[in-house]
Amino acid sequence: MNAVSNALWNPIVAKEYRTRMRTWRSPFAITVYILLLGGLGWAAFSLIVASTSQAFGAGSGSNYGQLLFTFLIIFQVALLGFITPALTAGAISGERERQTIDLLFVTPISPFSIIWGKLLASMSFVILLLVLSIPIFSLVFLFGGIELDQVVYAFAVTGATALTLGFIGIAFSTLFRRTLPATVAAYGAAFVLFVGFFAYGYVFPTEADPSVTIAPAPPAVTLISPVVPLLAIASNQPIQGYGIRYKDGSQGPYLNKGVPAQAGFCAPTVSGGVTCSPAVYQFTSATGTTLPSGLFAGWQYWQASILMQLLICAVALLVSALVLPPARRFRPWRRDAPAPAAA
């Protein structure tokens, strides 16, 4: 068996598929998911139409589409925030509780294979949910205002978030011996991922100096929260009034700050020197979903978000691989010592 087939060989995945889909829980979860997403889509659409009609007499179809997409994509990622920890937080601790983990450890399956087998099985279910939601999202195209690439990017961010929550869930599942604390910790981590990093942008925004010449961007860590890139993708522009604080005390929206409020000028002083007043906010205003400055300058919001989430995945995987082996030594890929020479 070569190295590639050895790495891909994983009977846990097939076993997980079998046991997961045989219970009533999976079809029930799928049904509830679709009903909630479809119900919210319908409710959001009704509300948008009602409010827009009252305000302006007639609404624009593209605005409906964009708003509906925003509601759906945020609600979908929030739903996955509830579902994914439940899928993965019991993956390893459940094996411990069922007392089947030792039976796996005595087989040639490496701890690393156990982790990715469990993760792949859980993520397959998440992918199934995402695929099942496509018909609901396709309604958005009836109204326009959303391009296909926006949907693709939004689904990529949503998938990355689910993957991150999956990895975190598995890591807590290996760290805690029991499923209950692992689940609580995984939900706590999901809350920090969604709300914590998003709130960071409000509490510790980027301080925009009047002398800067490029548009400021929210702190990089805020992009770990899927909310920031998803809102940017849906509206096709940075989130208004988020993540940046101006020296005049206002917090954005920085699009409006792109126009110089006051031109810089230099004037001679009494002592014969020259003093210059800086221009205020003389940067080109940021448009689109490209980050204008900061750690990920030139990147798309979704690209930066996915990269950082993948880094979290890597850390969680490392923790899982370190903790899971029964003898608690770092040998997740289980390399044997060479066989002793024949006597």
Added chain:
Amino acid sequence: MIAVEQLTKVYGNRSALDHVSFEVPEREIFGFVGPNGAGKTTTLRILAALLEPTGGKAFIDGADVTKQRERVHMRIGYMPDFFGVYDQLTVGEYLDFYAACYRQSKRRRQKIVEDLLALVGMIDRKHQLVDTLSRGLKQRVCLARALVHDPAVLLLDEPASGLDPRARVEMREILKELQGMGKTIVISSHILPELTDLCTMIGIIDRGRMRATGPVREVIAGLATGRRLRINVIGEKDAAIEILTPLESIRHVESVNGAIEAEYVGDERAAADILFALTGAGIRVSSFTPVDGGLEDAFLKATSEEVG
């Protein structure tokens, strides 16, 4: 086939194993006996390369359990003292899953599952969910699971615990069949008589220390100290006690419910000498009976004494 050398395991400041050593040659059935908490499961888990020993070494067919885990795992079939079963899997799928874990091809897996189910007498249960089986049947499935890769060594932790007498007999028959197939078997239990007619070798462990190890008969003979006799005499009970008390083999004599109970050291020859001393002194002995459960009592006594 199995060599354990000065194995030590310490949890915090508690010593679970204290320099345990024993050897099990090929094709032997080694009974590992001791009270609960004596260190049986710890030893078996170390042998199964699931636990790192604090000190000492253990080898399975020449493979070091701490350094050559995969080689060890391919040589052992491990059956823990609990039922590790998944919901929603049939007996056939359960065995097929573990056979796949040992990298058996799909075609070969089908034959393995059929053969193992025939071995444990469960061919008609192939499509039943494992979770719905009785305890005895689950034990048999777990034993079959330990055999999916045809290991040379079987490590069975309390395989008969919680089974009804019929299931125990059936389990014993299966183990004898496995011995006939050339397997080396280590089987743990906290009940000595359960193993004496099945095992060829025995090791007695108590509080982390090996008290005795070797062929069954030798170990039992060594344990046979402090056996009890119940003696009934016609009249002259006090005279009989006076005769018994100074005898060298007698440890303790007392009168219990009209009979004399004497604790003695030694084998059948010592018992015969005691009877001869009584009858030789003119005492009319009406019955002379070893107290039932003497072997178990001796074992319990041996494992309850403070290890010196």
